[in-house]
Each structure stands twice: as C-alpha cells, then as structure tokens.
Amino acid sequence: MQTHEAAKDTTDPGIDPSQVPQRTLYTGAKMPAIGLGTFGSDHVPAGDVAAAVKSAAHYGYRHFDCASVYGNEAEIGVALAAVMAGGVKREELWITSKLWNDKHDPGDVIASCEKSLADLRLDYLDMYLVHWPFPNFHPPGCDVTARSKDAKPYIHAGYMKTWAAMEELAKRGLVRHIGTSNMTVPKLKLVLRDAKIRPAVNEMELHPHFQQPELFEFVRAQGIEPIGYSPLGSPHRPERDRTPEDTSPTEDPVILRIAARHQTHPAVICLKWAVQRGQTPIPFSANKRNILSNLVGVVEDPLTAGEMTEIAGLDRNCRLIKGQVFLWKEEQGWEALWDMGGEITPA
Numbered sequence: 001m002q003t004h005e006a007a008k009d010t011t012d013p014g015i016d017p018s019q020v021p022q023r024t025l026y027t028g029a030k031m032p033a034i035g036l037g038t039f040g041s042d043h044v045p046a047g048d049v050a051a052a053v054k055s056a057a058h059y060g061y062r063h064f065d066c067a068s069v070y071g072n073e074a075e076i077g078v079a080l081a082a083v084m085a086g087g088v089k090r091e092e093l094w095i096t097s098k099l100w101n102d103k104h105d106p107g108d109v110i111a112s113c114e115k116s117l118a119d120l121r122l123d124y125l126d127m128y129l130v131h132w133p134f135p136n137f138h139p140p141g142c143d144v145t146a147r148s149k150d151a152k153p154y155i156h157a158g159y160m161k162t163w164a165a166m167e168e169l170a171k172r173g174l175v176r177h178i179g180t181s182n183m184t185v186p187k188l189k190l191v192l193r194d195a196k197i198r199p200a201v202n203e204m205e206l207h208p209h210f211q212q213p214e215l216f217e218f219v220r221a222q223g224i225e226p227i228g229y230s231p232l233g234s235p236h237r238p239e240r241d242r243t244p245e246d247t248s249p250t251e252d253p254v255i256l257r258i259a260a261r262h263q264t265h266p267a268v269i270c271l272k273w274a275v276q277r278g279q280t281p282i283p284f285s286a287n288k289r290n291i292l293s294n295l296v297g298v299v300e301d302p303l304t305a306g307e308m309t310e311i312a313g314l315d316r317n318c319r320l321i322k323g324q325v326f327l328w329k330e331e332q333g334w335e336a337l338w339d340m341g342g343e344i345t346p347a
C-alpha cells in the first residue's frame with residue numbers, strides 16, 4: 001500500500017475512497033466516516049471553501065457537510081459540478097445540507113431545501129438536517145449578546161410540524177435521509193416517539209474535551225449515527241463562540257504526546273480517535289495539506305487500544321459551541337439550551 005507518511009506533498013494523489021471507513025445507516029446506505037466541514041467560521045471566503053471542496057474530492061473525500069446558513073452553497077455547487085464533470089459519479093458523493101432556524105415553518109421547508117439543491121446544483125441531497133431545534137432567527141455573524149425578539153424555546157409540537165415537512169421531502173425524493181442536529185436526549189426521545197421517519201444521524205459537538213458520552217451512547221443505541229462537529233475543537237471559531245473557560249483538545253499534553261509518537265499533528269490524532277470511537281468527524285480545513293493529512297490519518301496508522309483509553313480519559317465536558325444567540329429569555333445562561341437536568345428546559 002502506498003504510504004502517506006505525514007502527507008507532506010500536496011500533489012499527492014490522495015486516498016482511494018474505497019479505503020475510507022464507512023458507516024452503515026439504518027436504511028442500509030453507506031456514508032463515509034469522515035467528511036469535510038464547510039463552515040468558514042465567518043472569515044474564510046466562500047470561494048476558498050469551494051476550492052477546499054475541490055481539493056478534498058481530489059484527495060478522496062466523498063462526504064461534504066454543507067448548510068444554507070454558511071452562505072457558500074452556490075460556490076460549493078460550482079465545485080461539485082466540476083468534481084462530477086471530472087468523473088466522480090453523483091452516487092459516490094454524500095452531500096448533507098441543513099434547514100436554518102428561520103425556515104422551520106412547514107411552508108418554508110420545501111422551498112428552503114429546493115434553494116439548497118439549486119445552489120448545490122444537485123437533484124437530491126443524501127442528508128438534510130434541522131440545523132438547530134429552535135425556531136429562531138439571528139443574522140449570520142451577529143454578536144453573542146444578540147437576542148431575537150422572536151426567539152422561541154423548543155416546542156415539541158412545532159418541531160414535529162417541521163419534521164413532518166422534512167418527512168415530506170424524503171417522500172418526494174428530494175432528500176434520501178433526514179436527521180437532527182444540536183439535540184439532547186430528552187428532545188430526541190420525544191422525536192423518536194412521534195416521528196414517522198426516524199432521524200438517521202444526529203450532528204453534535206464531539207472532540208476529546210467534549211465527548212458527550214450519554215448522548216453518544218443514546219443515539220447509537222437507537223440506530224442513529226453520531227456526526228461529530230468541531231472535531232478539532234474549532235481552533236478558528238468566531239469570537240462569539242469563545243469564553244475564558246474553553247480548552248483546546250489539540251493542545252492537550254496527552255494528545256501532543258500521542259501525536260509525537262505517531263509523528264503527526266495533534267489534529268490528526270483527534271480524528272483517528274473520532275473515527276475509531278464510532279462517530280463521523282467533519283473537520284473543516286481550507287489548507288490542502290491539512291485536508292490531505294486529515295483523510296490519510298483516518299485510513300492509516302490507527303491508535304492503539306491503550307491510546308484510545310487514554311483519550312477517553314480526557315473528557316472535560318467542555319462545550320465550545322454554546323449557542324447563546326438562541327436563548328429566548330434575557331436572564332438565561334447557555335445551559336438552558338442543553339437540558340442539563342435531563343428534562344427539556346421549560347418555556
């Protein structure tokens with residue numbers, strides 16, 4: 001097998017996609033167990049993210065995590081068209097998009113999905129997620145103290161109306177699977193009780209300092225695949241998502257030691273751990289060398305059982321993407337969004 005030791009060469013042909021680990025969803029569909037994130041964190045221009053998508057496809061990525069709110073689906077659509085013109089078949093790609101919070105009204109769901117499809121130049125999505133469970137609008141890039149006058153808590157009956165429209169998308173063939181994002185165990189229990197089409201994935205923050213063991217085990221026990229966002233601890237996340245208590249998994253001394261042993265970057269260790277643990281990380285990068293290293297890292301040179309155990313011991317319950325802008329009352333702390341007491345936070 002060709003070795004990609006440290007993945008130094010950006011002219012590298014990359015990895016054969018058939019070598020990339022796959023997850024099998026409850027429908028039997030196969031989804032690559034690593035994807036490229038496409039949120040430019042408010043500072044990477046859309047054209048650069050589209051260029052990253054093209055590079056990633058060249059290196060063997062087939063899974064791309066998109067969203068209308070990232071403001072770059074039209075540019076990514078041009079990149080995907082070029083990838084397919086270059087010989088990659090549509091059915092070899094796994095494309096996710098997400099419904100933004102101001103489009104939860106059932107009457108908006110189909111139009112919103114159709115807009116993403118048009119922008120991405122696709123006639124179906126592999127996965128469509130409800131991005132956040134709060135029907136709430138805040139302008140992209142807004143300050144952490146911003147509150148919407150229309151902000152609303154999780155209202156289950158409302159979510160299920162949105163979900164019914166998501167189910168309709170699946171029935172019409174516009175999307176192959178539907179899923180959730182930023183959910184909690186109590187919210188998911190209600191959705192699973194009432195859904196006609198069960199979520200196939202739940203997208204959630206997951207990295208060595210935020211392992212969410214309870215939610216992770218819950219979704220897997222339900223046959224829902226966990227997709228791990230910010231798998232590197234989102235080192236370049238927007239200012240609004242930073243607090244003094246935040247820690248960085250890629251600076252953890254244990255991760256640094258394991259990285260030195262494997263002669264790779266700590267970020268790559270976070271991704272090896274993620275894939276071997278059983279989640280699907282979706283790291284963002286606009287840097288060709290990192291894009292390649294991240295894919296190579298999950299295909300070659302696995303962590304030992306001992307290293308996996310060491311990393312399991314690093315959890316600090318350190319949530320980085322706290323979602324403050326979605327709060328619906330002035331005096332609330334971000335914890336209210338995450339049902340910390342095991343019950344849905346009352347309205």
Ligand SMILES: NC(=O)c1ccc[n+]([C@@H]2O[C@H](COP(=O)([O-])OP(=O)(O)OC[C@H]3O[C@@H](n4cnc5c(N)ncnc54)[C@H](OP(=O)(O)O)[C@@H]3O)[C@@H](O)[C@H]2O)c1
Pocket residue numbers: 036037038039040041065066131181182203204228229230231232233234235236237265267268282283284285286287290291293294321
């Ligand atoms: N569902 C949701 O609500 C939600 C929320 C947040 C994120 N997401 C998704 O998850 C994706 C990933 O999360 P994220 O963008 O917050 O953070 P992340 O993937 O944890 O971190 C991305 C950052 O890590 C750097 N990086 C990547 N590979 C590296 C490597 N090998 N060595 C050193 N640095 C490396 C990148 O910089 P370079 O560009 O310089 O490589 C980039 O700035 C997003 O893009 C988005 O698709 C979803």
